[in-house]
Amino acid sequence: MAGSQETWDFTAKAQTKCIVLALSRERFDELVEQSEELRDHLAGLRDQERPPQNKHGEAAIALASGHSGEPVLPGTYVDYELSPREYELSVAQTVLRVHTRVADLYNQPMNQVEQQLRLTIEALRERQENELVNNREFGLLHNADLKQRIYTRSGPPTPDDMDELVTRRRKTRFFLAHPKAIAAFGRECNRRGVYPQSLDVEGHAVTSWRGVPIFPCDKIPIGDDRTTSIIAMRTGVDDQGVIGLHQTGIPNEVQPSLSVRFMGINDQAVLSYLVSAYYSAAVLVPDALGILENVEISR
Template sequence: MAEQINALGAAAAYQLADVVKTTPQFASITPRWLIRLLDWKALETGVFRLNKVKEGKTPLDVLCSQQGKVGIPEGYVDYELQPREYRMNSISTIINVHTRVSDIYNNPYDQIQEQIRLAIESLKEKQESELINNEDYGLLYNVAQSQRIESRTGYPTPDDLDELIAKVWKEPSFFLAHPRAIAAIGRECTRRGVPPATVNLFGSPFLTWRGIPIIPSNKLFVNGQKEPKGKGGKTNILLIRTGESKQGVIGLFQANLPGEQSRGLSVRFMGIGTNGVGSYLLSLYCSAAILADDAIAMLENVDVGNYYDYQ
């Protein structure tokens, strides 16, 4: 008969063991490439006025049609009398942390800092979504009608991408599309024998078309959702020229905020209430402006379903 040996059990030993912990992992965080790729302009007053030349004949045509006494063109370039003004949009939240929690459970990670970090990530995710979908300044709502095209087949084809380039031919910077739309682009290009090349930006690979990177963002919704269910669905694809010097698309942010943590973002301590809860106000001020109509174009109602599922 085997001798029974008494030994320390795993459950008891666990009580003496150190546990290696991570900070809270937030699956909703994305790279937010759009925010990284836009040029940003700081505002001091919270208002940005976009002055434009009156369109019609080009300024050169206007000047050259008015000859002075010595045969030199003369005249002036007229401006729009009611230019659009952009005002800062505020995205805000309040974080509450009981002092008892931060006093007792603050090692190895600072509870307040972790709460603020996660709230900042949420605000920045919302910021990218607003830059695309806000009904006032969002890119989708401000593409000129002349810069909108429909897909030839419903699926995003090389011909469609070329049509976008024809609309934004002055130094286009990048395409912007939902990841599933990018997968559809890859399928269609490969099916036609022209698989997209790749380029490395920020240490990550991106598909390209005609040398222009195709940037993913789940804020360009499919059927109104970031993470749509099923294989089918409709979305939009943008082509953007960015930069003020190129009369492109720019981001706007409020500068010199009290408690400024990063571009347009402030964190302010609001005090501790009688219930022992400390409150922190987080505010992010941003907007976007399309400086010229031809700085952006949109391919509308793109089907992201697998092409071969529809044969």
């Protein structure tokens, strides 16, 4: 609390990479003075750490019933957020321009335009996938609860690391990993004489672990130190998992939450189309999303 000069009577040393928030004493005191809720919270933590003392200086618990040693039972109310988080849909847009002489090629203007639109939409979906993984506001890598972030035991992704990632949630639907991370996991399995099974997913053979498919995702970044992350998630509203957010029924919609609007023809006889995709993602409960961090891929 503000004004207190107490210090911890022990030190801690991190054995792996971790997230640390450091504040000077002066800055901490300023923050405490600005928030009454923070002061009350810190006072409550101090009261929990220091049980009431009796006249002999020993911890004492006084109960209205006159008994001692009874456990403190939690309240029967359900906790909820007074100010829940609001998600705003992000948008990715691009303009497709096609000259009329290309559109008129072989007298098949719709086929030419449709193929150009298909390629444009695929590029837009790639950008959307990158945002869903890396965006600071709603991306998966930045929205995992700190308690659901674990680190590898020795660097490379081992079967033990993947087991811990799976057991931290029920109904893990799939993993997302960079292809190089999947290769590193395969090397660790071979070194131990373990052979992961392959699953058939829509006609494609996909590496799996404990029956959970590992999908390659090259949007997961690799750091300068040659480390990356592996994502595990439960999905769907019914299972309180990770869900995608989009808006249906938008004007000129050609796919769910994706619209193509004709903008006209300019003086150079160029057709213009505005292609827009709206999207976001939400983690309904914290244990729906987990991340294995500090995954070395080059050892």
